[in-house]
Amino acid sequence: MSETIVALATPAGDSALATIRISGSLSECFTRDALSLPYPSPRHSYLANYKSNDAEVIDQVICCYYEQNKSFTNEKMLEISCHGNPIIVQKILSDLVCRGARLAEPGEFTKRAYLNGKIDLVQAEAIAEMISAKSLHAIKLARKNLDGNLSSIISRVQTGILKVRAKLEAFVDFPEDDIGSENYAEIISLVSESQLITESLIDSSNRRSILDKNLRVILVGAPNAGKSTLFNCLVGFDRSIVSDIPGTTRDYVSKSLIFDDLEIELIDTAGLRETSDQLESLGVDNTVELIEQSDMVIAVIDSSSPYPSELNGLLSHSIAPESFVIVENKSDLKKHNNPEKYPNNAGVITVSAKNKVGIRDLVKKIKEVNGFGKENTALEFSVNLRHKKSLEEVNAHLLNATSLLKDQQDDLIILSILKQASQSLGDIVKPTDNEEMLDHLFKNFCIGK
Ligand SMILES: Nc1nc2c(ncn2[C@@H]2O[C@H](COP(=O)(O)OP(=O)(O)OP(=O)(O)O)[C@@H](O)[C@H]2O)c(=O)[nH]1
């Protein structure tokens, strides 16, 4: 029998409520002894006093008991929601440990759900993905994996391979039944079908990788162009100092933002210019370094002044031309038009940061440049790097099997290659003999999950 584990499932610190999770056979005893509920109805919420082992009431709590095979881990479970004071949480956790539970490792609840057959590994990973996802799209994709979309397509490929293996095995066992060219053609088309699905899964992994990134968007430009004004406008409050003195921003200022369903880190920087001020010049050096590390560069210009051509040299440090956009700020003033000096391929958006005009177009552009709104929104599942690695093995085996089948090579060799393909595919949902990999995977989960 496995040990009973306990953990705080909500963030540590002061909060309205805190939820403590317990999984294992002692859950039932805790419900009886600590909460004075000897016969709890499963999946029913109770208001109860939590009494410690030495009969002291620690808190009034809401609790819910789950019976075996009908809980997240498939074990007996208990969830206790107490008031979110860390002292109360600590007292309850210590009391449960004193009664025989032990503190859970990160991801141990999900690991038990997996080991007890409640979910497969793709679904376990989807839970971690859902918690750490950086955009609504990434959450939706994780949700689809949790619903079993990816697992079922993998199982479809697996069934296809097993069908081929069964056919080939029959020919090996009964060599007197000649395979015949029409049978070979059917087998080849079955293998190709599986191979094409595998290939499309690998392709979707490449498309979704953008959703995993911590996207960095940097505002650069000459002093006084209005970078900080635009930064504050996007952030929604005055985070960065604005003034008409050029060189106001010295060090960079950054803020994490969520635009509808996309999380980005927005950075305001020191104005780019030759300067004798040592502090300001350090800020300029930092900006160049930040440009190199950013996913998108927004060059803010004062559209009422001549275009500062020295910007082009700095923009050349950005990773890809399509990832920079010129923002013609101060559209409320008379325009000094010279777009022919803009770098090639730059997108152009016109705004007045001061009057908050054109900001919606800029947000739309930020989302577009960062890969949202296009093909990756149509993905039906999330293929992560671990899945991709196995799928690439499967793909290689299937391509190999197809070419050997076309050459009518030895069926036994083809069978052994298809067996390896099945094995690599199986590793995605339920790897065998891979304790180390599982430990590594679940260690990245949060405590209480
Ligand atoms: N008319 C007008 N003025 C603006 C606009 N945006 C910013 N300004 C003004 O331009 C001046 C400089 O603005 P900041 O946001 O501090 O400019 P910055 O690019 O951050 O400047 P540094 O930090 O010195 O590099 C301030 O006086 C702003 O009020 C705009 O859209 N229209």
Ligand SMILES: [Mg+2]
């Ligand atoms: Mg500034």
